[in-house]
Amino acid sequence: MHYDSTSKVLLGARVVSEQGTYSEGFVRFRDGLIQEVGSAEEWRRENGEEVISLSNRDTVVPGMIDVHIHGVNNADTMDASPEALDIIARALAREGTTAFLATTMTQDPASIEAALVNAAQYIKKGQSPGKAECLGIHLEGPFISPQRAGAQPLKYIQSPDVKQFQKWQEKCDGWIKLVTLAPEEPGGMELIRYLKEEGVISSIGHSDATFDILEQAVKMGCTHVTHLFNGMRGLHHREPGVVGAAFLKHELLVEVIADGIHICPEMLSLSYRQLTSNRLILITDSMRAKCLQEGSYDLGGQEVRVVGEEARLSDGTLAGSILKMDDGIRRMKRITGCSQEDLVQMSSLNAAIQLNLSHRKGSIRTGKDADLVVLDSDLGVRMTYCRGMLAYARNSYSESERSTQR
Numbered sequence: 001m002h003y004d005s006t007s008k009v010l011l012g013a014r015v016v017s018e019q020g021t022y023s024e025g026f027v028r029f030r031d032g033l034i035q036e037v038g039s040a041e042e043w044r045r046e047n048g049e050e051v052i053s054l055s056n057r058d059t060v061v062p063g064m065i066d067v068h069i070h071g072v073n074n075a076d077t078m079d080a081s082p083e084a085l086d087i088i089a090r091a092l093a094r095e096g097t098t099a100f101l102a103t104t105m106t107q108d109p110a111s112i113e114a115a116l117v118n119a120a121q122y123i124k125k126g127q128s129p130g131k132a133e134c135l136g137i138h139l140e141g142p143f144i145s146p147q148r149a150g151a152q153p154l155k156y157i158q159s160p161d162v163k164q165f166q167k168w169q170e171k172c173d174g175w176i177k178l179v180t181l182a183p184e185e186p187g188g189m190e191l192i193r194y195l196k197e198e199g200v201i202s203s204i205g206h207s208d209a210t211f212d213i214l215e216q217a218v219k220m221g222c223t224h225v226t227h228l229f230n231g232m233r234g235l236h237h238r239e240p241g242v243v244g245a246a247f248l249k250h251e252l253l254v255e256v257i258a259d260g261i262h263i264c265p266e267m268l269s270l271s272y273r274q275l276t277s278n279r280l281i282l283i284t285d286s287m288r289a290k291c292l293q294e295g296s297y298d299l300g301g302q303e304v305r306v307v308g309e310e311a312r313l314s315d316g317t318l319a320g321s322i323l324k325m326d327d328g329i330r331r332m333k334r335i336t337g338c339s340q341e342d343l344v345q346m347s348s349l350n351a352a353i354q355l356n357l358s359h360r361k362g363s364i365r366t367g368k369d370a371d372l373v374v375l376d377s378d379l380g381v382r383m384t385y386c387r388g389m390l391a392y393a394r395n396s397y398s399e400s401e402r403s404t405q406r
Contacts, residue, residue, distance in 0.1 A: 003032035003129055004389050007049035012040055013058035013374060016344050018363040024056050029370035032129055032387040037364055054374060058382065061344050062364050063098025063371030064325045065351035067178060067281060068138055068227065068255055070103045070299070071288035077102040077137075078300060080114040085122045085134060091291060092132040093384040093391035095324035096347075098371035099133045099361055101178060103285075105300045106141030106152035109164070113171055120172035130389035133371075135355060136177035139168070140226065143191065144206035145182035150231040151319035152206060153300055160191040169198075177355060180205035180226040183217035196221030201354060204252075206231040207242055214245035218252065224354065225254040227285055228271060230262050230318065247274045253354050255283045258332045259323040261310055265335045272332070277342035281350045282328050287311060287320035330379045343379075 007030040015025030017037045026043040028036040045051065054060070070076055075087035085102060092100060102119045104112055119137050127133060141152045143160040158164070160181050169176050178201040182188060195202040204217060205226025210233070214222075225232075225246045233241035240247075246254045254275055258268060262285075272280065284290070289297040289306045297304045297311075304311050304319040311319045329343045338346075344363070352362025360369050370388035373381060384392040 001128060003387065005031055007035070007046055008388070009043065009045075009049055009051045010060050010372065010374065011043060011051055011053055012056060013054035013060050014056060014340075015060045015364065016062075016340055018365040021341060025060070027060055027364060027372060029372070029385070029388050032370055032389075034364060034366055034368050034370050036366060052383075057377040059340060059375045060364065061096075061340065061373050061375060062348045062362055063132075063373050063384065063386065064096045064282075064329075064347040065135075065355075065361060066092070066097050066100040066284055066325060067351050067355070068103050068140070068283035068285050069100050070105060070286065070320055072286055072290040074288050074292060074297075076288045076299075077104055077119065078107060078111065078115050080111070080118040082118065082122050082126050085119065086126060086131070089127070089131040089134060090391075092325075093386055094291075094381065095326045096373040096375070096381045096384055097132050097325045098373070098384065098386045098391075099135050101136050101138040102134050103138040103140050106144065106149075106156045107300055108156055112139075112142070113168060116168055116172040116176070120175045123175055124173070129387035130391050131386055132391070133386065135357065135361075136175045137172065138178045138180070139176050140180040141206065143179070143181040143185065143188070144231075145185055145208045147208040148182070148206045148231045148233070150206060151299060151302065151304075151313055151317050153302065159185050160187040162187070162191050162194045165191060165194070169200075176200060178203055178224065182207035182209065183220075183222065184209040184213045189216060189220055192217055192220040192222055199356075203255075204232070204242055204245070208233050209242055211240040211244050214242060214249070218245070218249050223251055223253060225252050227262065227283065228254050228256050229267065230257070250279070253279050253281055253350055255281050257285050257321055257323060258282055258328040258335075259309065259321050260331055262318060262321065268332070268335050272336040272338065277338060277345040277350075279350070280346045281354065282325065282332065282347045284323040284325055284328065285320045286323055290322040290324065326375075326379060326381050333379060
């Protein structure tokens, strides 16, 4: 894989790094990796390096990681084409996302298999610096509850099945990293146990499970919850359900869609207070209509109507989102008052830890991948570097801000 061998420095902005936050700092990177991080006062120019001078109103943060995204810009994982995944990988940099899990949905087994095989081939052969990195696959369905299907087609839902999972995992060379399932369905506990043994994350989602069942699931190895409040048994004063387990079981990291539609502001605030930045993972769950105009779009053979910021099936069921990650962190900041350090943990670090990739993703530290995002004072994305290569620069970033010593 070809990396940019030119040394580059982001200089003068606030830097939220693993070792602490610099009010005015620098990040040096080369060959796809972070070489040095520190205070701007400590920076000394190296011969031939390119310096990008930034304002102290800007902030450099690690690239965001979206573990639950179906599509964007009229492309979807279920399209089962390398072109679709490449469109997704290129588009995500605009919102500050530098890594993602290609997420499938409930469909007939052959369509799921085609999407899995295509994703595996893309991961192995289609990736390069300068676009978001596909880290693996999130298998959302078909092992879910018909009672909590949401926008997942009922006719293709099936009970959790270890043999079916084994077949799919073999077909895609082990790239399934996360599985959303309903533990209460026949075979659910068996699949959770198997996934734990194989090092695959099992996530409670599209589930009608009671709290008692979820206690068993956590003991079996469940460590994740798919899009909190959506597609699950809610919180009740005599039956805590999936939401209660998400709140009370500290073994669980919990996805939230911070679009103001899937979760109202008050419940988002409550979730943040209960779970804190230590256990929340910001996701988009976005579908192909993201970045496009209002209108009708396909989601797993179903018509989705996008009006304003909402994507719904004909019966009114929410069908994913059109949320961008930078919009999500802005809303999270506005509603909860959390710090930028908290936002980094929820949008990047927690996902990296959950995927067992924190040795190279999720924070700004020497030796890690140069996945870097420059945010303006309103948390808008100015620049995104994916493994050291500029993947996106907003128009306001002019050549006058770049100085080079040859």
